[in-house]
Amino acid sequence: MRIALLSIFALLLVYAERPADSAVLELSTSSRMPARFYIRKNNANFRLQPTDALIPIRGDTFYRDPLWTRSADPKLLEVVAADQFHYLLLKGEASIVLPPGKYKIEAYRGLFYKPAFDEFELKPNETRKLELTLAPWPGADPGAWISADDHIHLTRTRAENHVYLGWLEAEDLTVGNFLQLQRQMDAAPQYAFGRAGEVKRRGYVIRPGHESRNEYWGHINILGPERLIRPLSTGLMYANTPESWPYPSLLFAEGRKAGGTVGYAHFFQKPQHSTIYMDAALGNIDFVEVFQFGVLKTDAWYELLNAGIRVTGIAGSDFPVNLGRMRPWPNWLPLLGPERAVVKGRPGENSWETWARGVREGRVMVSNGPIVELDLDPNTGAATASAAFYRSLEALEIVRNGEVIASSRGPRVETRVDQAESCWVAARVRAETFPGEPVIQAHTNPVYLLKDGKPVAVPSARRSLSAKWQEELAYYRGAGIDFGGAQRRREFFEQAERALSRLRP
Template structure:
């Protein structure tokens, strides 16, 4: 169609003060087909500099390489954009993270005319004013140059995403993919309260699974192990990797809930129960891919006296298969409690302390006698009365708020009214060491984002630990199951593992033995 046959949609996004703000937008025609820009549009925007939108994923090809997904029809705008369209009716969807109410509107575009569409976003939640900052702990972006940070900072601002841990990885090639121009402080970038930091996803699809490593001073080579991903033996062991991360002052946790399986490609029993028993695992990604992932195993580890935080991460750009119309960066987040001015290091340290909740949309609060997630409260005597307070809030409808004690669901409170918030308070009498957590669920209708199916919403807090006489939480059936898992892992790794040197196999067996001693020792205590 000629230039004369097109109309122009002037799109503007504003906050409640009337200031232009970055936001994500998505346009569909009457048939539900997404708008994608023509080459001439790209040239015009390039000349306009900062006023052009950034198109997921085509503008990011240099950073995403062969993992660029052309199927995406979601876009990011930075306050304003002029978009040339064929005449007709279009639905425009605008969203900015989890704290602003999403909006959509039908507009009519006429040939040779300019149609103005202004969106004023309503901030429903203001979590940074409460000390809570959301970050995506599982992202893959290749940054070859420091100049790449400008593009990604704008993406973070448009998604209202305060931190990303962008990780190199290997996928069967000699050299890592999604590598970073630098690690440590030289590789970190912060603009206002939006931060980018380099990390590594260390992976093994034959045996151990995938782990998320953040706050690194240097890349963790060989990045992957095992024949398919690392092109090598199943060594070094993950215990060695976690120990090196700690030496560097970083943080390590388990990706994909410890159950990668068909999602992550792992073909075996992941070694999470082993490294957890060794005290090396700081967090588990329990909110990901529109699901609670691996929470049953995580509950079991908590019931074996371990303290492991809840985390959320999107696995961008790979989560895009869930919904091409919804960019996966920041779709699952780790919210951490930060005191004072926000920095990436403060955020990561809070994750390490367990002062977190993981979320795909809702905000979640929990306190027990005033203590919050990650806190450890020792109490004495035969019984202890505690008061539980929890609150779930969301810009989209909630279904329920749930209270979990030692892995068991003890309360379920259904949403009512406008379903945008649920509050709960109750007194409990404890007679043993216990951990408390809250979780919630909701669902966004397809019409909210212009999607083809509902979008699940969920959140889960890290535990609050209330320990009688300082003794750990011990649930015999979970400890027994974990000990059995270690025995099964040992049997499987002996049969299927590839170890070039006998001492490497012996090292693996020694780790299994150490984990078994831990769980069997707990069984004697319980």
């Protein structure tokens, strides 16, 4: 009896909250797929209220943005950032109360689905059903790829897992790497690490890791370790002591021992400081973030590859920082995984392990929209690049040691690669880009053709990298860095000099 009375009270409360003459939109997607959507009224974005769940993104440096819920099992999530309102159908359907009027709606699901658009008019007290069809665009097979964002900062307890998994599914992001970090105090904390902190559903997975930062050494990501490796940050900018110890090489070694996949965030260049050239030269890293904030850093990446350094380029959003980098936020881009590191493979019980293995092996495509693939015969040098997207393709290119050797405006291009000396080969594509969007593009990681087993060695790239690292070393020697002891200082500079000797032509 008490339950019945409570149910009646809840229904009366909902009815009381509903404005007079309002209408109800019973919104759903085909096959009830979770998706992100926007509603416009009178040619302006319309804010829905109330919603079942809300994340107001303030975006301070402590990443304390909480998830608020009105329901134990939310259907509709609102993400508010930079005065924009983003809505996610966590279960592919929801009832939305709206005032009468004319509306436009658009829905998105990751990178491999064509957006859906519709217009409708609601009359007073009307209840209308609207189903939006979201289907993969021709050439896309969402079930053949594992897509990931390596760099998400969201505070997470077990209680939020079902909402965050729904969000990943709405963005069709297979893997979300949720990273704890530190700015004096711990930020974006995770309740556990490794398998104990992993949660998965229907092939989608959240795996915890952490970002470690220092004003001299740069920012590094340790993805998926079985334990949290402290100190999370060092130095006065990010931690609580002046010591800049341990430096990244030591953290990478511990991260790998803990089962993590390790590398550099942001790919810092001058004027920021970073030990990336040291760790890349010494083989201490698996990856570097080359695609972030809408920018693909091909020049810096190509220079590493031309110098003979084999490192996988990946993509990560640095969520929620990304939401403040483009205003207004382009509707096409997912909030999580606007740029993605994508590995060929079927999502399933071991999605994170399959993706991490692909990163370590260099089998990654980075993309914010199109698909691009490269087929290369190591015996003949015959290379074929293929690409697909629902928008027109502007340029499909094959590059050898960073130079374009074949190009087409169509979905396929072929050439034969010169194998007179060791080289790397990759494919890249640019697609139609709408106003307000970053360049819509994708890029494969390199495939290597090695002459007599010798590494790639473009002299100009090696001279450039060795000069950059020598300049960084000169800065470190004069910067007054607190290593916490003379022996530690000697250890660092011994490794730094060893890296310099490897970088020299």
